[in-house]
Amino acid sequence: MLIRLFSLIFLILSFAAPSFAQSDPKPLINHLAKADFAEAEALLGQIAATGDTRVVPALQAFSDGDLYFRKSDNLVFIGKAAGAGFDLIDPVTGASAGQAAKNAVTKIKINNNLRRVIRSAMGGLTLMSPDRGVRLSAADAVLRSPSAENLDLVEAALAKETDREVKARMEEARAVSVLSSDRSVDEKRGAIQTIKALGGRNALGILGSVSGSIDASLKPDLDAAISAIQSEQQLWDMGQNVWYGLSLGSVLLLAAIGLAITFGVMGIINMAHGEMVMLGAYSTFVVQQLIRDHAPGLFDWSLAIALPVAFLVTGAVGFVIERGIIRFLYGRPLETLLATWGVSLILQQTIRSIFGPTNQEVGNPSWMSGSFPIGGMTITWNRMWIIVFSLTIFFALLFVMKRTAYGLNMRAVTQNRRMASSMGIKTPWVDALTFALGSGIAGIAGAALSQIDNVSPNLGQSYIIDSFMVVVFGGVGNLWGTLIAALSLGVLNKFLEPVTGAVLGKILVLVLIILFIQKRPRGLFALKGRAVEA
Amino acid sequence: MITSFIHRALEGKIVVAVATLLGIAVLVPALNLLTPPDSAFHIPTYVMALFGKYLCYALLALALDLVWGYCGILSLGHGAFFALGGYAMGMYLMRQIGPRGVYGNPILPDFMVFLNYKELPWFWHGFDWFVFAMVMVLLVPGLLAFIFGWFAFRSRVNGVYLSIITQAMTYALLLAFFRNDMGFGGNNGLTDFKDILGFSVQADGTRAVLFAISAIMLSLCLIVASAITRSKFGKVLVGVRDAESRVRFLGFRVENIKLFTFVVSAMFAGIAGALFVPQVGIINPGEFAPANSIEVVVWTAVGGRGTLIGPIIGAILVNAGKSFFTGAFPEFWLFALGGLFIAVTLFLPKGIVGTIQHGFRTRRAYKAAAEAEKGRDAPVAIAQAAE
DSSP, rough: HHHHHHHHHHEEEHHHHHHHTSSHHHHHHHHHOOOOOHHHEEEEEHHHHHTTTGGHHHHHHHTOOOOETTTTTTTEEEEEETTEEEEEEEETTOEEEEEEEEEEEOOOOHHHHHHHHHHHHHHHHHTTSSSSSHHHHHHHHHHHHHOOOHHHHHHHHHHHHOOOHHHHHHHHHHHHHHTTTTTOHHHHHHHHHHOOOOOOOOOOOOOOHTTTTTTGGGHHHHHHHHHHHHHHHHHHHHHHHHHHHHHHHHHHHHHHHHHIIIIIIOOOOOOHHHHHHHHHHHHHHHHHHHHHHHOOOGGGGGHHHHHHHHHHHHHHHHHHHHHGGGGTTTHHHHHHHHOOOHHHHHHHHHHHHHHHHSSSOOOOOOGGGEEEEEETTEEHHHHHHHHHHHHHHHHHHHHHHSSSHHHHHHHHHHOHHHHHHHTTOOHHHHHHHHHHHHHHHHHHHHHHHHSOOOTTTTTTTHHHHHHHHHHHHHOOOOHHHHHHHHHHHHHHHHHHHHHHOOHHHHHHHHHHHHHHHOOOOSSOOOOOGGGGOO | OOHHHEEEHHHHHHHHHHHHHHHHHHHHHHHEEEEEEETTTTTHHHHHHHHHHHHHHHHHHHHHHHHHHHHOOOOOOHHHHHHHHHHHHHHHHHHGGGGSSSSSSOOOOOOHHHTTTTTTTGGTTTTTSHHHHHHHHHHHHHHHHHHHHHHHHHTTTHHHHHHHHHHHHHHHHHHHHHHHGGSSSGGGGGEEEOOTTTTETTSHHHHHHHHHHHHHHHHHHHHHHHHHHHSHHHHHHHHEEEHHHHHHHHTTOOHHHHHHHHHHHHHHHHHHHHHHHHHEEEGGGGGGHHHHHHHHHHHHHEEEEEEEHHHHHHHHHHHHHHHHHHOGGGHHHHHHHHHHHHHHHHHHHHHHHHHHHHHHHHHHHHHHHHHHHHHHHHHHHHHHHOO
């Protein structure tokens, strides 16, 4: 009898509870005013059970300590400090509810335990949100900080979910929550599989955190899942390393590609090459300064404007150098080295005198900042653009060299100057233009490098040796060799770095190149035939 | 044989140069030590130290000239040999500090105590012994040159390629010596020297002796270089410079010839570095900077490569100019140096001494031609007289 009575009461309550749950959450919130911590926790559970997403701001405010009750009528409001008092906001509708003096309201106390309860309650509520984006980020939130309390909510949300992507994310969130709950072993085993498929550092952390408390029979599954994720992680790390290597390689390519023309094709040891890169970077700086001062709206276009400017400035400087100095030195490569070294000193000092010895600030346009993830890797936009950019320049140059009349003239002059001259090619012009082209490309490289490196008068010095290494390693007079050399040196460097440290890695690469040149004095892709001795 | 070797070395100009250097070696220290400071003839210590430094640079330039001017190997890494010699000397001087360092450790130099070294690294052993250190001054640069040259010359890396890999060599060493865990003091290098062979490095007397030794070593190396270049070997050397393939086809082992010269030159550079360090009181990785090695090339080019006296004059002139400019117009030094590089390559490819010699030689050739002209007329005159 008594039992029947109890079960009846229970039945009524269990029917009543949902009907109560569907009702307005406002009274529940108002109850918070006089609740102690234990009561507040119970109330929060009921508020969450309403499934009414309108309470989310109130819960957030509660967690932040911005929830107040009015002493006069014990009604609860979200309070925003305004002058001497507070602006009161209705906790459910978000409507303004007038103002209150500072001493007219009292803050509702909060502790960390309640904050945790609020977090999971909010996670649960937002899981039901009609907005797809909110549901997705709520599922992510559960994924990041799983707890058994969320499990029922997640499952409830999952049952209602129709969107495939959100559903998948919720599946994962459910699996994560199952592991920390007291569900059956089989269910947990399934959860481990789901998390394993999820992968990534986060999954590894979740599995690691439960490995101490989990049922012994699940241990092998767990360990297998952990090692599977770890090996996948290693693959991603390797991929990330390759990416860093390619990115470094593209920087090397950018720096070296102009040299591949002046040194590789024309045979001039252009020690001023680094300074051409530096001039390009400073051109970018000047262009950006002008844009900042006169047309700030164009800032995102500054790089696009700076590129042709850098090309023209450094190309013109290169033209002057060729006409003024280098044309007297053809056939004496070692002396071009000395003369161009002198030019580089003068250019450096000129820039130092004009702009000062310190680093100049060159800004990134918005489309070059930030990053995006691919699987387990993060890819920054500026590195991405530099790779795209260096390859574009490379292929454009290749096109000019192989497919245009000018490129044909150029190759003819470098192969046999007198014969080319006899055929009516104006060799002095071709020389001057080729040197200007090489210098101009160095200038473009400088404009690009200004995005990732310090712009100072010493900028060029840090690239000159690397550039020569790339050209010599790839094989002089061979653009493809330069490409492959740059990328492989970049990747090699990045794979040595974690093992040996950055500096030692660089030393090792230098030593390897020195040894390599002993083996193949003409580089990876040596020119064959008569051109060799020329 | 050795006497004939030396005899051949002591040709006119070399004798004059050696005599001048030895004169300076005696005179300058004497004027510094024996005259009162207010005398018109007194040479202040700082000037003597400055010129002592120039003499070391002159020796370095001479070393480079031996390989570049006579063998056609443009080394852009001679600063590395110079710095290695300097480090060997610096290690000896560090060990001489003993317990007088800031941390007072009798064995470990200050920087090692600072970097928590427990014991002396193996390569520092023996450097407390002067003779050992002096052997290392020759051996370390010589060995590096030998290994480097052995590989490079055997695989016929030459010209531009050789220049670039020598530059890579000194750059790699620069990076390596900047590392703290190399055991060479990292960034700061070796400094705070106290004494050398028991004499304080700061004392005027020691400085005078160091100056004299620099001048004497320079003249000794000049004699050796002269002996090498004036021997039959020296002729082959010039042959290698001007037509390497022909010399090879004549049956000479070009790589051995180059290797020998390269090693001797590296040892000269090592000696220069060893004399440099006690006079300036510091050696740090900056000495390995590729720019330094290229600067040596311009001293040699200014003075005249392919002449033995040229590089000595070039080194002293350019460095005196540098001291003057960096003091008077620091902004303009790089303009001046850069301009010098360009001017020398464009207008003075033989350098100062080379151009003067060329002038003399053409005048002599002109005179000889005139004499020959007269001589050819003479028999005709005799014949006419006989008739």
